[in-house]
Amino acid sequence: MGQIQLNQVTKSFGNVQVIPPLDLTIEDGEFTVFVGPSGCGKSTLLRMIAGLEDLTSGQISIDGEDATDTPPAKRGLAMVFQSYALYPHMSVRKNIAFPMRMAKMDKAEQDRRIEAAASALNLTDYLDRRPGQLSGGQRQRVAIGRAIVREPSAFLFDEPLSNLDAALRVGMRLEISEMHERLKTTMIYVTHDQVEAMTMADKIVVLQAGVIEQVGSPLDLYNAPCNKFVAGFIGSPKMNFIEGAEAAAHGAHCIGCRPEHITVSTTEGLWQGTVGVAEHLGSDTYIHIHGVPGCDPMTVRASGEFTVKHGDRVYLTPDMNHLHKFDEAGLRVA
């Protein structure tokens, strides 16, 4: 079990309110991702759930029981830190055993769980090494191993992959997703990387300045962002926002169109502009186009074979079914 409920939770450091009153329910077994720009309070929120940070007001309940004043160890949650926070003077085996040792678990059971975790995480050959003798990815796995063996009711991850290189990050992302499929345990995962959020989450919570902007499945957020902030944050490259006469023509203050929902042509189209930088990714090419009224530069996605030169004149046509409209306050209008 691992249902977590936040009820009118707030947090202030001194007289700076970092989290204004916030409500959120995380269902049992759900993979929830907190995503938002740096400094928006993701870590603070996670640490409040973990019990490492006191609430200024409000209430947290875990599995329906009030856990607001429960000490971290008693909440049955396990956390994986961004810095891994492994114990440097203990071997990998002892690191993984530590929570079980603190719980005074039977030695044979400890060994059984260590073996199981080590084989699941490919750590069997490294059990007698110290953390200092491991690579970043291996340390990451040890930190996850230490969390798994406790069989917690929920896992909390604070940007666990941000210290890894790009290739490893993709690999670990898959491993964590697979682990979730296997264990079916609640996971809360903090990241500022929207790709991680999109690929891993059952439910994404988009935060800005401590306020929840939108909660929903990755595709909900992609297809129907409730305001300009979410629209700009989810999706890569960023959505294009067009203001002025063109937006007014659609009866909105601002319209948004994703780069993948614009067709680009050298002969005809609704808007026209000149090619700036073209980023060739092989499969796709992202072209930055200057001179489109109300939006400069505009990013569009073209196929990898589409070749244009800097300064070429191109024509753009948005896909009307995927046009997002926003009012003056930046909120979505249907």
Next chain:
Amino acid sequence: MATQHSRSAARIMLAPAVILLLGWMLVPLIMTLFFSFKKYLPLRGGDLGWVGFENYVRFVTSSSFWPSVLTTLVIVGGVLVITVVLGVLLAILLNQPMWGQGVVRILVIAPFFVMPTVSALVWKNMFMDPVNGLFAHLWKFFGATPVEWLTQVPMSSIIVIVSWQWLPFATLILLTAIQSLDGEQLEASEMDGAPPLARFAFIVLPHLGRAITVVVLIQTIFLLSIFAEIFVTTQGAFGTKTLTYLIYQRVLESQNVGLGSAGGVYAIILANIVAIFLMRMVGKNLDA
């Protein structure tokens, strides 16, 4: 320093310092060795010629030799235990965020700036004096007979005085070490269910291992040659005669330079034995 040229330049530039240091060390060492094989009584005939190992034999066979070695080791050991234990506790305390932290830290470090002679005199006359000392007044206030610290419990008194001087050093080193402890490790262990004492034993103490080693090694070097505190308090009486004090007595009170020099060589040997033991015991903390 990659090239041949920069390496030889570095050697030339280091040379003056190395030569100075070598001279500084070698001259007294060679003089000590030289005199230790001579009968040399400055006020009773001066240099009376070579005597081989006679001084060495006389020094060890004297009834004061082994007690003085023991006294030295007891003082060093006692001070080490007190300063390391209290130093760790004080470092943890000073690391807590509290009001007036800066001032408190300076106050704690202050004893280190007091000269050993001065601090021993202050302790002897202001605290431990059986008539006018602060402790005597305290004892009398509670209706007890004042303790004559330096005659009844001389060793403990000296250990207390020396510990007071060295505690700031230990605290300072351990405080800087504790400040470098990653807070997330403590949080992780808290989430792993470790109560405060276990957090101290499994996280804080191992983290301090290296700093404790440094404290132990440096203090040992200085404490083995402790002198001023004994000179101004007990003058070596009541079983507080350390090896250095014994050497001092041989050279200055008995005016026997040869015998004292032989004692000096024994002191070097003792220091090396202690150093080897220490390196065996704690030296591995310094690698890795």
